[in-house]
Amino acid sequence: MAKYPVVVYGASGYTGMLIMDWLIDQNIPFTCVSRNAKRTQEMMAQRVVRLESAKYEIIEAEHNVEALIKAFTGAKVVCNTVGPFVNFGAVAVEAALKAGCHHLDTTGEQGYMHSVREQFGEDYRQSGLLLAPSTSYMYTFAEIAAELALETEGVDCLETATIGRGLRNAGAGVTVGSTASIFELARSKQCYLWENKLVEHPIDASFNVVTPEFFQTVFSLPWGGTSLPIFYENDPRVRSCISSVGFYDNDVMRMVHGFAQKWDAEYKDLSKEQQDAIIKGVVDSTTPSMPPRERSTTHRTVDFAIGRGNLASVRATVHGVAPYISTGALQVATAIKLLDGETHKVGFASACKAMGHRYLLGFLEQRGLARATVTQL
Secondary structure, eight states: OOSSSEEEESTTSHHHHHHHHHHHHTTOOEEEEESOHHHHHHHHHHHOTTGGGOOEEEEEOOSSHHHHHHHHBTBSEEEEOOSOHHHHHHHHHHHHHHTTOEEEEOOOOHHHHHHHHHHHHHHHHHTTOEEEOOOSHHHHHHHHHHHHHHTSTTOOEEEEEEEEEOSTTSOOOOOHHHHHHHHHGGGSOOEEEETTEEEEOOTTOOEEEOOTTSSSOEEEEOGGGOSHHHHHTTOTTOSEEEEEEEETTOSHHHHHHHHHHHIIIIITTSOHHHHHHHHHHHHHHHOOSOOOOOOTTTOEEEEEEEEEOSSOEEEEEEEEEOHHHHHHHHHHHHHHHHHTTOOSOOEEOOHHHHHOHHHHHHHHHHTTSEEEEEEEO
16 A cells, blocks of 8 residues: 555666656655565666655566556555557556555557547546556657647647657667657557548658758658547547657657558468567667666757647747656656646646646756747648
């Protein structure tokens, strides 16, 4: 049973420990839940800033509903970073619901989001609890930009882009867990929203994104479709939403694109066990260990939304730094409001809609993680 109000599930992982950094910064006690308490304590001692000043505990629990209900009970908010979520997420969502906790996670995997929305969304709503997937840089920054664009009257169509830049020739700078989720997308549908209906992208879909922040176009992918088409699917303000993700001055997206096409040609009809082995091999070869902590001087991001209507046209841009650190900030910013009992939405909803995009943007701006501009076109 948790003694403290916030649970960090996946506590020995890169993102989980960044969430802890921000909980400590905000003086919020927390409970770490993991399968190996000794390893978690060792990793936290190496990576978590100001751990000596924190009030926390570590609970060991296996990844099953019964064990996690016991571990989560007593808390108010679960911050879940255990992915790929399409494989592992539903167990924690069910456990958080039965333990009476709000549930936040970091993924935009559309298959997972569809599943938990249909299976648990109404139960969360009736329980007065928030189920908020993709509370993370990769999706929330673009959604903040989209919401800023939607402030212009008449906008009903959105195109969004998420562009990151890190160290040249150093890979994408993503974690082991993120890499697993990335390649897991190869066996999932990826959809965009068109005339209020989800439409599947072709397997070879890609974009060459033009943005004034960069000298060259940026090769980008649907990235599983991202969470935005799911969040806007039933939003009466929005008719269409197409989203993309790219890395500037980096070949990682071309490699992912090639893998998706190879999957479709050679691997899609294999057994799940064989597919699992292929994905594990690719993950192990591309991201063998946890990356170093981000640096704001090298890890920079540009997220923008083009909003259009009959006569309206607007571009909203969110410039940011350190996306994983920003993910920790977004999780904790959302948890703060939930601990105070302040949320505009319960049930299945994005953090932007539940907390308000202006609140999240302000939290990031105050901490030097983002700034936003809006330009009428």
